[in-house]
Amino acid sequence: MTAPVRVRMAPSPTGFLHIGNVRTALFNWLFARHHGGEFRLRIENTDTSREVAEATEQIQESLRWLGLDWDGEVTFQLDRIAECAELARRLVEEDKAYEDEGAIRFRMPDEGVTAWEDAVRGPIEFPNEKLEDLVLVRSDGRPTYNFASPMEDVWDGITHVIRGEDHISNTPKQINLIRAVGGELPVYAHVSFVLGADGKSLSKRHGSVTVDDFRHEGYYAPALVNFLALLGWSYDDKTTIMSRDELVERFDLGRVVPSPATFDYQKLDWMNGVYLRALREGEYADELVRYLRETGHDWDEQLVRRAVPIVQEKIERFGQFPDFAGFLFRDVHPDPAALDGRVAIVAAARDELQEVEPFAAPEIESALRALAARLELSPRKAFEPIRIAVTGSKVSPGLFESLELLGKEETLRRLSAVVATV
């Protein structure tokens, strides 16, 4: 039996989960699940304020939403202050560290190089003369990140440290520290950053950045996971859409590329659309209903569910639903300019639809097509003012189905309202 794999995600509890960190977390998770190992969640906190508690809960909620489950209890760096202090004392006794104005510093080697085989970048080495003696414990007694983090990795039996490339220059320091305490070195894998279209690191001005942002925009978690997995990793030269299970089965750290990736919102939108269209109607409805509740749209659930067939093929994010199908739930205010005086058509449609029974899509369609023919207008020309009058927009779900859902009474009311105002 090979040694079990154990990885961790170690966010600092400073706020919402950034999508770049999520991508790193996802790689950790995929790696762990692929190898049947463990994925731990460790909070790198330095205090116990209320903000920390909230951020910690926020991080967990985001991971849950994405379906990235972790093993064991969440651990906190702060809980290991005592162990760190004791270890630092031992290092001083062994003359591997020394006191410096109340703080404890570790003696870094002065000659040679510190090197490791990075699982995504290959060999990396740093000249030791560039390594400064590292503060392990501050004068107030708290351990520093570069001391606590590698020690926790050792104590937790972390086998693979998969983290952002900003930690590359910390690695030689941490390696020397682990060697000094006689700990087992993990395998290091430094993944690149996720950038915005301007080549700068992804921030709010680029669009959504936190998991919460994407959730509120109406992205579907499995699609986001699929998209993120492909940011810096690929299975082969042609596979794009992969289920969670397929990702787990196929993920391979060796196929993670070292170069930074630009986050392409358009491709995410496309992929989200692919996932949403593939959902079974009932499943789509459940997700949509949940999304609308979360975003504060208190709309009739039955009507939302009935609207699914006319929107599923049309929108790529749940966030587009309120604009696209909102006319079913609230009154509209057609723009007279958009109508451009074509009230006669609206009036004719009202008269025509008055007679339609039952008020169902097929009957509505034949009535309106007959009307268009009578007016000697192309369906395109004839339907536009009707669409505007009823949905308030030039863009909407299929007209006939929309009218059926809206109901005869409300449809006639909206058509009449337009006729009356002009």
Place this chain on the structure above:
RNA sequence: GCCCCCAUCGACUAGCGGCCCAGGUCGCCACCCUUUCAAGGUGGUAGCGCGGGUUCGAAUCCCGCUGGGGGCACCA
């Protein structure tokens, strides 16, 4: 300033010396379908940063340059 990382179409990537006058996906363009918008179908556009090597042969290996990025805290 010093140290480190990175470099294939606009974007994500395949490629790990000959299968590549570079393949897939998104985007974009055109056409088809069509009640709008989508979806779908067909076709197309576009790339190995530059310069030296190594080799019979280089997108692939080596060196330099250039251009990006990161790090040099008693932050994480």
